[in-house]
Amino acid sequence: MTTAIAQERQAAELTTRQDGARVIVEPKGDWVMEAVGRFDRRLRRIESETDPKDLVIDLSGLGRIDTAGAYLLGRTLSRCNEPASDSHFIGEHQTARRMMGEMRERLADCPEDEVKPRGVISTLARIGEGVEDGLKETVESFAFFGRTFTTGLSVLMVPTRMRWTSTIHLMETAGVDALPIISVLSFFIGAVVAFMGASLLETFGASVFTVDLVGIAVLREFGVLITAILLAGRSDSSFTAAIGSMKMQQEIDAMKVMGLDPYEVLVLPRVIACVVMAPLLTLSAMVAGVFGGMLVSWWTLDISPNFFLTRLNDTIDLKHFLVGMSKAPVFGLVIAIVGCRHGLQVGGDVESLGRRVTTSVVQAIFAVIVIDALFAMMYLELDI
Template structure:
């Protein structure tokens, strides 16, 4: 049964004595500590007698330290040894203060952030090389022994990353082709050369926009999906369980996604080309009154299939970049949801940046080759 905390103060020949009784615990303190502080405010006690205290916990010890204040050190403490140790421990903890924050220096902070950024960039580059080497080794093993390929996972992922993306890719490419045709018709009409809008549409759609639109949409759909799926498995320690069972996560998770995108992105690029040309055809037909037969004939005669093959040649590189970035970011997820969100965001941003960079590199190469 709990005994409420209580005390009494006696004036003796040896000085003022504070006699504490009852249970000085969290549930029994009441206002005893506040009343003790009021009594000792004017004339501190020379002796604190805790021999009558039945139970004492950290809450009671802290209340006692706060009530007596500096008088606790000056007074004679009568208590059991374990009680003294508890009060000393709580008193030291109560006096602990956080160290003052170091003064911030703007230039120094800038240098520290730059240094950390350089270190993180180097570590990221090393991790990318290690990831690429591991994926290359797994790809070589699967090509040597195709029976190791998980065909069911590859086909399922190809359907999700490829066939399910057909509507959005076709719709986006259609409107891009229509916009290019509309802008070309309005600009070239000023010079009486509106017929060349057909060539503008053909070259822009077949050489650049078909693969760019497809890759950007796959970066938003597939790269984020790959990072989220593998990252959630990493959080749930499923990847660690695979390694314990002797299953290579790259062979079970990364390679099927890599293969699925490599398989489907040429098909999506072809569909985007047809949709973009169809959008440009409708615009030239309605705005410039150039019929479909005329449009297609000028595409065949003046544009040709070379630009289409140039655009399609970028597809495998784009697929490798998108799948590799998405899977690598998923493998880097930590154990918390915040890390998962950061990695999914990084997967999309890095993939789009890689797409633009790859397209620029291809443009420079083909310009040097005069193609």
């Protein structure tokens, strides 16, 4: 059988003939990779010695052709003003001219890199590009939030459309599974705040105010901020990676073909899971942070747990706890929106996925810190 196939193949040949001023190149047989290498030097000589407008290729005797053969023949006409013109071809072939055109397009010389200005102008240009990109990202994030909000309203009108199974599963993976790391880290944050407060306040004979410092710092700021940053690094990246991998494998396109809305199937459950679980995780972070501060106070200042809790209850207003808890749902919403938006913008390659995951985490942490600063200024103006 192998011998029969070999006999069906036609040996590659190359001849030339003169027709007036025209030089006609006649490729014959099968111009495939393993057979055409020997014609490279000869074709280069023909190309260099002949006026480009006089080159003609006769395709009538050409058999099979692959990209290697198409490259050699197409290169011969590369110096012509119109290499795809009918004036440069004789005879017909089913695929030769199309393949030669595609090879020319893919092997076209890349334009030289634009020389960018340096110094102050370059610095200002980069700053301007950064500001423009930041404004664009902000507008796109608000647009994505608006689309998610309208999707939520439409689902609220028909509750049976809600994906409760996936929502509960995401609450477990994004919330319950994050509880140990958030509690442990908040415990040490509370311990560090108490230790620094004890070292500083003890020199003024006011070590008892360490309780107030731990209570206000953990309940008002550190508990919710540590929770949001860990969610941004843990859950936000997983949202982007999960949705992005589905985008790469064209699963989201398949959803659209089936009549399913990706915002309803993928985005809304993640948003609800983050908004619901963020306050619960913040509460656990507050408890762990206060517990860590209490242990350090007991160890370094000999403040008993009973006295610590009593003073905490007497001196720390409930408003500090409510301020911290009021931020948690907002942070959860921002983290979910950023993660899902970048997941849906992943391209078709792994590099795009990695770039989007990194950008998603950075933007989520940046947004959390900026919003926390806005909350701080707002509550300061409201004297809360």
